[in-house]
Amino acid sequence: MELSHVRPPHCLRPAGRLLFAWLLLVIAAPAIAEDPSPNTEAKSVKVDGVFQSTRQSEVAAANEHLTELKIERVLPHGTEVKQGQAVIWFETEPLDKSLKKAEHERRLAELALEADEFDHTQFLEQLKLDKQAAERKRDAAQQAYDNYQKVDREQQIEQAKFSLKNAEFSLESAKEEYEQLTQMYEEDDLTEQSEEIVLRRAKRAVEAAEFSLQRTSIQTDRTIKQTIPRNDADQEETLARALMEFKKSNQDLDNARRKRELEIKRKRTELEEQSEKVEEMRAERKAVVLKADMDGIFLHGALTRGVLPAKPVNLKEGTSASPNQVLATIVGPGKIQVRIDLPEQHLAVARQAKTCQVVPKGLPDTTLTGKVQSVAEVPFLPGKFDCLVSLQGQTPDHINPTMGCEVTFPGTEEESAEEKDADNQDGGDPKDDSSTSEESPSEESNDDPSNDRDDS
Template identity: 40%
Template sequence: MMIRCCCLCLILMSLDAIAQESSTPTKLAEEASTLSEPVKKDAPAAEQEKKDAPEAETKAVPEPIKLEGVFTSTEIQEVLADTEQVKTFTIDRTLPHGTRVTQGQTVIWLDADELHESHETAVRDRQLAEIAMEELHLNHEQAGRMRELEREAAERTLRDARQEFENFMHVDKERQIATAEFSLESSQASLEYAMEELEQLEQMYKEDELTEESEEIVLKRARRSVEAAQFSLESAEIRTSRTLEQTVPREEENQKTNMMKAELAHTKAIRTLELAAQKQQMEFEKEQRKLETQIRDLETTIQETERSELKAQIDGILYFGKLNNGKLGDKPAEIDHGDSLTNKQVIATIVNDQKLIVLLEIPEKHLRQIREGDVAQVTAASHPDHAITAVVLSISQVPVSNGKFACELRIRDLGAVHVVPGMTCNVEFSVQD
């Protein structure tokens, strides 16, 4: 009995094991299916996990900005005649290109003979201008005196006209009237005297019965005297009438007209003199300023022609020609004996190589990426393996050329790199987004 029970237990255990083995693949498949499905969570928990999760993406590093620059200096002197009156010069000799010069040293010699000739001409012209100035003052003084004399003459003319008018109105007019009336009265008296004398003679000779021949002659003469007196009276009456009715009124009108003309002429003369004085004064001042300017310019010319040497005002290196933003020209500048130049022409440039900076132009598209104070790495073209640290000093506010802005870099330390003004370099800026 015990043996049967044990066998039955063993059979049941075997069957149970077989059943478990047959169910294992199904469970594994269910577990795999469960792992492959995403875990469902509520929405707030999912959003929080997204915020807390670190960014898995990595940003690309921006490319550095690479530009070209040139070494120059903060202290530059352009060598030129820089005169105001002397316009042209002739070169005698110069120091060689690239010579290191010191302040006060002569770098260019001008043709002294040519300057001496110009100097002598300027001295003579100044003397002539000074003589012209004296003559101008003399003529101005004489013109003023002549105007005073003309004014006095105009015053006398007016005074004489007034006096003549007053004489006529107060004396001559009445005198002419009185003379005419007196002449008429005299003629009347003469006629009366002649008639009385004739009447007396006729009365006396009438008493004689016989008239002698001599008596007839006396009577004839007496009658002629009466006729003459009668004619004189008639003439006196005509003259008196004309004098009173025509001559005196006409003379009075003429005197008034002459007086008005004299006053107008006086007013015109005085005004003309005043205008002439103003005009002459303005012309005098104009000519005086012109001569003063001429004398001043000639004095400047004399001073300018006394200088035949152009000197260095700073220490540095002498370059022939003009530097354009620190750069030399594409062709070598040459200065030879006998070359002519103008007063404003830059002959040479002295650059202090102890105060080096870097100049470059920034394209407009990089303006927002480069600021004052930014650090740049500078590599001289002659030393490509040595980097020089520089700092942005300034950036122009307006373009210096189409789409480009001037930038100036201060060099921190050149180290073992030897460069001089005019040499080129590469400039690199690191860009941070």
């Protein structure tokens, strides 16, 4: 009952009109109390979701070395499989070629390592000989230096002095002989011719002795003042160079040994890696058939948030595959949940809702009850938040993962009031406008002075 459409009779006096209005309010009060407020009317929210299995397994060839993968056979999309059942087969011929090539390369590496190890053994033996030769050379230089310092140096000085002394003695002897001959010939009656010959020879011997003494004196002085100091320096340098050469030789030999050892170690490591590679390739060759690791439904392609690829994945004979590429997905037949890409404007509703209604798109007459398990705090895409809903009770058998559904969240009073306020700001409810327009004339008619005049 609307009070705005009830007008008091013009025949009543003012006191009567007040009484009449009071009666109308008493009659209309229950109706007003029963009408729900438009600002508190709840409004539900509907979003799309997808049924997702809580257990799923991706099928991929985890190959690292045998990468030439071509599908020879594959189960059809949607096939129900059991754990351990073969689902994808690969061609074996290119894999066998790669494996044989790797085995051949490993054998060559083994032969090369054997030759290098033999050369290394020979090198170590030669290294010992070279070190011994360097030690002998150093010892010889040290011995020569010691001989010079202890013996040869003094011998050279003594030799020079002795040569000078010998020259002096020779001169002295020659002079004495000459003097004796001269005296003898003066007393003797030898012929003058014989005397001259003997004296001339003696005089010549004296002159030779004088010259030899002069030369020996100079040579002795040079030996002591020049040759001996120079020999001292030469001996010091020779010994220093010999010691340096010995150290350098040892350093070079040690470096060569370490380089050889590092090279041998590197080649051994490479051979071990090649052996491991061959063993891994053999294991990959045995896994040429991919098997299901759980019971479920075999689906071609990888699922993204429980959804099949937008473009159908057509696995067939001859299709090339890459290592670690997800070729198929097995979804388990166990418990099913609903995953929702929740729009940002519905975050408040989903977070406050405890339960929701889930209607499969393929079965519009079936309604399931869901419980909000989680709502992400941050978006995974601009304006999109991850939301998980668990299904209450037993899920019908004909509902499978990847099927779509519609999820309805019950609205809240706050959210409905906010929507009403937004509608009023955009122009208001036409029904509210009509009510206002109808109430205005009634108020004007009650306050119209002409009506008062008629009553008077």
